Amino acid sequence: MSFSSMSKQQVLEVAGDEVGGGEEVMELIPGLPEEVAEKCLLHLPFLYHRLFRTVSSTWNRFLTVSPAKFPSAAAAAAAVSLSLPFLFAFAFDPASRRLQCQALDPFSRRWLLLPPVPGGAAAAGSFAVVGLPRRGEIYVIGGVEEGGDKAVRSVAVYSAARNGWEEAAGMGTPRGYMAAGEVGGRLVVAGEDGEAEVFDPEEGRWAPAAARRGAAVARYDAAAAGGKLYVTEGWAWPFERAPRGAVYDAASDSWSEMARGMREGWTGSCAVAGGRMYIVAEYGEWRLKRYDEPRDEWRMVAGSGVPPEVRRPHVVSGEVEEVGGGRRRIYVVGAGLDVAIGTVSPSPAIHGGDDERVDWEVVKGPAEFAGLAPCNAQVLYA
Known part of the structure; x- marks a missing residue:
C-alpha cells in the first residue's frame, strides 16, 4: 500500500466512509516524514494488523485501506512492489479430512496457520x-x-x-x-x-x-x-x-x-511469474519449461529440476511481479509442505534469443505438516 504519490489527507479520504468528518488527523509515526512512516507501516506483518490497528485510529485507517481503492493505477502498482509476497498453501489434513491454509512468511521462512x-x-x-x-x-x-x-x-x-x-x-x-x-x-x-x-x-x-x-x-x-x-x-x-x-x-x-x-x-503444472508461463514437467527430473509464444513451443529453462526432497503431490505458483533484474520467482509446494523456491534469471543464450536459468532453494516444512497433502498454492502481496 504505497502512498508515496498521495498525501496523508488523501489516504484518509479513501477510507473516509468509515470515519466521521472533522476528526483530527494525527501523524502516523510522530517525528518521521510521512513517506518514511508509510513505508514502515507497509512492512508490518499482515497477520498482526489487527493488533497494530489498536495503536491509534490513524494506524487503523491506514492499515485498512485496500490497494484496490487507490485513486490511481500507479499507486496500486506501487502497493504490490512495496508489499511482501506471502505464499499461501491449501492442504488437506488426513486426520480431520478438513482443508487447511498456511502462509509462508518470506522473511522468517516460518509458516503461519490461518x-x-x-x-x-x-x-x-x-x-x-x-x-x-x-x-x-x-x-x-x-x-x-x-x-x-x-x-x-x-x-x-x-x-x-x-x-x-x-x-x-x-x-x-x-x-x-x-x-x-x-x-x-x-x-x-x-x-x-x-x-x-x-x-x-x-x-x-x-x-x-x-x-x-x-x-x-x-x-x-x-x-x-x-x-x-x-x-x-x-x-x-x-x-x-x-x-x-x-x-x-x-x-x-x-x-x-x-x-x-x-x-x-x-506436460506439467503451470505457474505464471512476471507475466510469463512456466510448467514444472511431470516426468523425469521435474525440469522447468517456459512458453515461447512467437515460436509456439515450450523451451527448457537451464538449471536443475525441482530438488528431489520435494515430493509428490505438488502444486505450483508464481509471483505476479518481477523480483528485480529481470528475475522471476516460482514456488513448488510438495508433500508435507516442503517448498522449492525457484529464482529464474536471464542467462546468455548460446544461439541468441532470450534464455533463462533457474536456481532452487528448499524450505522444509515443519514436522507436524508431514501428513499434509497440498492441493493449491497462491502468492499474495500483503
Whole structure:
C-alpha cells in the first residue's frame, strides 16, 4: 500500500466512509516524514494488523485501506512492489479430512496457520482456488460435497488485510471440477460443460460469459496470463489422441482453440511469474519449461529440476511481479509442505534469443505438516 504519490489527507479520504468528518488527523509515526512512516507501516506483518490497528485510529485507517481503492493505477502498482509476497498453501489434513491454509512468511521462512476455510469439507480437487494478488484476496469457489456428487455454488473469500474469511456472492450455477483464474482483475470460471461466468470483485456479482463450443475439455490444468485464461486437459495414458485445449479472451469475451505447440507441450503444472508461463514437467527430473509464444513451443529453462526432497503431490505458483533484474520467482509446494523456491534469471543464450536459468532453494516444512497433502498454492502481496 504505497502512498508515496498521495498525501496523508488523501489516504484518509479513501477510507473516509468509515470515519466521521472533522476528526483530527494525527501523524502516523510522530517525528518521521510521512513517506518514511508509510513505508514502515507497509512492512508490518499482515497477520498482526489487527493488533497494530489498536495503536491509534490513524494506524487503523491506514492499515485498512485496500490497494484496490487507490485513486490511481500507479499507486496500486506501487502497493504490490512495496508489499511482501506471502505464499499461501491449501492442504488437506488426513486426520480431520478438513482443508487447511498456511502462509509462508518470506522473511522468517516460518509458516503461519490461518483461520479455517469455510465449507472446507468439499472433495479434494473439486473446487477452484483463485488469488487476486494486487487485492490481497483468495477465492475458494464451488466444489463437490465430500462423500457425494452434489456440486455447490458457494464462494468464500480470504482477505489478507483482515486475516479472515467471509462469504461472497455465489455462482449462478453450482460447479465442481472447474477451471478458474484471474483475468483483468476479475475471476473467470469455466465448467467442463463449456458454460462460463465472470465475477467482478468491485461489483460483488457474477455475470455470464461466452460459452465454449465444441468437444468438452476435461480440466487438467489452467493458467491465466495476458488477459486470457488457458485450459488444457493435458496428456493422459494411454496416449490415444492429442490433448485438447481452449483459450478464453476477456477483451472479446470469446473462446478459441489453444495453439498446437502449447497444448501438446503442456506436460506439467503451470505457474505464471512476471507475466510469463512456466510448467514444472511431470516426468523425469521435474525440469522447468517456459512458453515461447512467437515460436509456439515450450523451451527448457537451464538449471536443475525441482530438488528431489520435494515430493509428490505438488502444486505450483508464481509471483505476479518481477523480483528485480529481470528475475522471476516460482514456488513448488510438495508433500508435507516442503517448498522449492525457484529464482529464474536471464542467462546468455548460446544461439541468441532470450534464455533463462533457474536456481532452487528448499524450505522444509515443519514436522507436524508431514501428513499434509497440498492441493493449491497462491502468492499474495500483503
